[in-house]
Amino acid sequence: MAYKSGAVGQAWQYDVPTAGSTHLPPDSGYGKALTNQGYGFEVAVADLIDNSIDAGADEVVVHFLRDAHRILTLLVIDNGRGMDDAGLDAAMTVGRRREYGEGALGMYGTGLKAASLSHASSLTVISRTKRSRAAGRQLTAEGIEDSFRCDMVEPRYAQEMVDRYDGVIEWQGTIVRWDKVRAFETVARGQSEAFLSKAISKLETHLGLYLHRFLRKGLKLDIAVWDVTDAGAGLGEEVDHIAVEPLDPFGYKVPGRKGYPRTFTAPIEGVGDVTLTAHVWPAKSKQAGFRQIGALAERQGFYFYRNDRLVQAGGWNDLRNPEGHLALARVEVELPASANSVFSLDVKKEGVTVTPAFTAGLDKAVDGHGVTFRQFEADAEATYRDGAKRSEIVRKPVTPPGKGLDPKIKRVIKEELTEKPGEAPIAFTWTALADDVFVALDRESNAVLLNKTYREDFNDGRRGGSNDAPVTKTLLYLLLEDCFGLGRWEKARQDRIDYWNTILLASVRVQRERRGRAEA
Numbered sequence: 011m012a013y014k015s016g017a018v019g020q021a022w023q024y025d026v027p028t029a030g031s032t033h034l035p036p037d038s039g040y041g042k043a044l045t046n047q048g049y050g051f052e053v054a055v056a057d058l059i060d061n062s063i064d065a066g067a068d069e070v071v072v073h074f075l076r077d078a079h080r081i082l083t084l085l086v087i088d089n090g091r092g093m094d095d096a097g098l099d100a101a102m103t104v105g106r107r108r109e110y111g112e113g114a115l116g117m118y119g120t121g122l123k124a125a126s127l128s129h130a131s132s133l134t135v136i137s138r139t140k141r142s143r144a145a146g147r148q149l150t151a152e153g154i155e156d157s158f159r160c161d162m163v164e165p166r167y168a169q170e171m172v173d174r175y176d177g178v179i180e181w182q183g184t185i186v187r188w189d190k191v192r193a194f195e196t197v198a199r200g201q202s203e204a205f206l207s208k209a210i211s212k213l214e215t216h217l218g219l220y221l222h223r224f225l226r227k228g229l230k231l232d233i234a235v236w237d238v239t240d241a242g243a244g245l246g247e248e249v250d251h252i253a254v255e256p257l258d259p260f261g262y263k264v265p266g267r268k269g270y271p272r273t274f275t276a277p278i279e280g281v282g283d284v285t286l287t288a289h290v291w292p293a294k295s296k297q298a299g300f301r302q303i304g305a306l307a308e309r310q311g312f313y314f315y316r317n318d319r320l321v322q323a324g325g326w327n328d329l330r331n332p333e334g335h336l337a338l339a340r341v342e343v344e345l346p347a348s349a350n351s352v353f354s355l356d357v358k359k360e361g362v363t364v365t366p367a368f369t370a371g372l373d374k375a376v377d378g379h380g381v382t383f384r385q386f387e388a389d390a391e392a393t394y395r396d397g398a399k400r401s402e403i404v405r406k407p408v409t410p411p412g413k414g415l416d417p418k419i420k421r422v423i424k425e426e427l428t429e430k431p432g433e434a435p436i437a438f439t440w441t442a443l444a445d446d447v448f449v450a451l452d453r454e455s456n457a458v459l460l461n462k463t464y465r466e467d468f469n470d471g472r473r474g475g476s477n478d479a480p481v482t483k484t485l486l487y488l489l490l491e492d493c494f495g496l497g498r499w500e501k502a503r504q505d506r507i508d509y510w511n512t513i514l515l516a517s518v519r520v521q522r523e524r525r526g527r528a529e530a
Contacts (some may be wrong), residue, residue, distance in 0.1 A: 052216035054125035060115035066091025081194040094142035094184040121362035130188035137184040144168040223318040225256035261299040266292040276375035287342040288386040293397020303444040338389035414438030416477040
């Protein structure tokens with residue numbers, strides 16, 4: 011295409027001149043863009059918990075509700091400062107950006123709406139402060155299309171919800187509720203148990219990783235599943251409860267190489283000196299913080315933190331491509347507190363974009379002894395190659411433990427033993443059994459059945475939760491694991507179960523007698 015250059019009277023203007031202005035409010039069609047921000051399920055829930063942390067919460071519960079046929083609702087409940095009517099209006103206003111204090115996890119003011127409406131057609135927020143009554147707002151896909159209409163929750167219902175969760179919300183707190191969750195509505199009838207098991211496992215890993223510093227500092231974060239009973243009968247029964255544990259990507263017991271971790275200083279143009287802490291994991295580590303946070307090739311590289319919140323877990327950000335022999339190399343980077351043109355965090359807080367100034371600065375990065383960042387890469391590679399030469403005792407793979415065993419125990423089992431691929435986890439269930447049976451196997455459903463008559467004896471006389479009697483269940487798992495996943499059931503195995511029952515029943519009776527004498 012031809013154009014004229016250097017025409018008389020047409021000198022280049024560095025700024026575009028304007029003549030007046032007009033305000034263009036968003037069209038209701040923006041709602042479709044709001045609900046298609048690319049939030050993964052775990053990422054969206056983590057964004058809600060960021061709001062809880064910003065509100066000063068030290069206790070958060072992620073709550074799945076289901077009935078006999080389907081998964082109904084997801085709720086996130088916290089004991090943070092809460093919001094009054096004006097605060098709720100501000101929080102639910104699409105496109106409104108509030109001011110964030112120093113150290114806040116929120117950035118753009120869109121997370122609550124975008125994260126929620128990416129997965130649910132209805133978002134309800136109910137809250138109360140120490141000085142205001144319970145109040146609520148509801149934002150729906152239909153409401154957004156109707157000129158961003160936001161509905162007010164009936165005050166009586168708002169108070170009922172706060173009262174229902176008074177174990178978390180004593181004087182103040184917030185409930186975020188998702189209804190018509192698209193993923194839940196696609197679960198086939200009878201498959202909700204399998205779907206929830208997988209979804210909760212992924213959610214537990216994601217939250218444990220991205221919020222690991224807050225969990226270490228005392229944040230109590232639980233995931234619970236409740237069965238909803240008939241109308242008017244309350245929430246029903248809790249069927250699963252998991253306390254999320256920190257998954258520290260740098261939580262090795264002994265570093266993989268002497269002299270590590272090392273602290274490097276990288277001069278970044280436009281930012282100044284940026285500190286990088288380089289780690290070399292031990293070769294062949296089985297710890298959860300190394301192996302259970304995703305594919306090793308994806309987890310090598312940079313771990314960016316913003317205000318103690320992990321916002322990128324692995325990746326080399328155009329420095330180099332991931333390579334198998336760098337699987338042990340991980341680098342902590344604290345993002346600068348002040349705004350800059352080098353580091354850019356995406357709205358979902360799971361990835362950082364950098365300019366070439368960052369990689370250029372890495373070429374000049376050194377530690378206090380003159381060791382370069384490139385030497386760190388070479389050390390990590392050498393550690394990997396040395397580890398590959400060492401022989402390793404191969405342990406027999408096992409059928410993984412499942413529902414009913416405490417997640418902390420399941421994590422240690424995963425660290426120590428490899429799992430048989432494609433095997434359904436072994437669940438533990440208290441149920442009615444004959445008086446002469448302490449334990450039975452349901453091999454078709456991969457379940458260990460325990461006689462509920464004796465349940466209180468293993469819970470100090472109290473009614474236990476879904477993950478109760480951890481020592482008993484763990485010992486039974488180790489004894490019975492190889493009885494699952496077999497073809498023909500052998501007589502010798504049945505005989506083993508029979509004499510184990512006889513011995514275990516004798517031990518239960520002794521336990522009961524001793525407890526009776528102690529109470530007397």
